[in-house]
Amino acid sequence: MKIFPENASSYGGEVDFIFWLITGVVAVASVIVIFLLLYPVLTRRRKLTKTQRYQKGEGFRNLRLIYLGILLLAIADFFFLYKEGPTWTKIEETLPDKEFHVAIIGRQWLWEIVYPGPDGKLYTADDVKKINQFYMPVNSVVHMDIQSYDVIHSVFIPNARFKQDALPGRNITRWVKMTKTGTFPLSCAEICGIGHANMKATIIVQNKEDFKKTLTKLYKK
Numbered sequence: 398m399k400i401f402p403e404n405a406s407s408y409g410g411e412v413d414f415i416f417w418l419i420t421g422v423v424a425v426a427s428v429i430v431i432f433l434l435l436y437p438v439l440t441r442r443r444k445l446t447k448t449q450r451y452q453k454g455e456g457f458r459n460l461r462l463i464y465l466g467i468l469l470l471a472i473a474d475f476f477f478l479y480k481e482g483p484t485w486t487k488i489e490e491t492l493p494d495k496e497f498h499v500a501i502i503g504r505q506w507l508w509e510i511v512y513p514g515p516d517g518k519l520y521t522a523d524d525v526k527k528i529n530q531f532y533m534p535v536n537s538v539v540h541m542d543i544q545s546y547d548v549i550h551s552v553f554i555p556n557a558r559f560k561q562d563a564l565p566g567r568n569i570t571r572w573v574k575m576t577k578t579g580t581f582p583l584s585c586a587e588i589c590g591i592g593h594a595n596m597k598a599t600i601i602v603q604n605k606e607d608f609k610k611t612l613t614k615l616y617k618k
């Protein structure tokens with residue numbers, strides 16, 4: 398069953414794995430809970446009597462199933478944290494050495510992609526700016542300085558399983574490594590005004606030779 402867009406990043410598979418792991422465990426738990434709820438209702442049809450028992454919730458014996466539930470919930474939570482920890486650390490808290498560096502600046506309602514100029518350095522006078530066109534080389538770690546001019550936006554790259562808010566006044570550096578060439582959508586994932594839905598950019602992942610040619614072309618303009 399294909400419910401996600403094609404994964405085209407180095408870490409997308411790990412994110413998908415976490416999704417299916419949590420979905421699987423929660424699905425099993427749901428089936429058990431629904432069974433425990435419906436089974437007595439459907440099978441116990443004794444007439445009510447004066448001495449109908451009810452749980453007062455006093456003492457350990459009365460509450461033992463509640464404690465079991467809390468214990469199972471805690472075990473499941475820590476299991477998920479244990480399984481997903483290394484993935485999130487790698488994606489969100491570490492920054493592998495960069496092979497290319499851009500700035501992505503959100504504004505109502507477009508994305509400015511700023512490329513380093515011929516000197517190879519970002520934030521110098523020869524930088525090149527493109528609107529909604531994000532070129533990057535394949536199989537290379539690309540650092541993205543995510544910023545905003547006005548309100549909160551969010552960089553969302555479904556094919557990379559990547560999402561990061563762009564906050565005014567802050568620079569947040571994240572990374573991505575695309576493993577497939579082609580074009581992929583980048584959209585804004587934070588309601589940012591009337592034009593939010595049109596705030597889309599295209600990511601063009603190219604092999605390294607083509608990417609070099611693209612850069613040369615960008616510099617000429």
Ligand SMILES: [Cu+2]
Nearest residue numbers: 550585589596
């Ligand atoms: Cu936006």
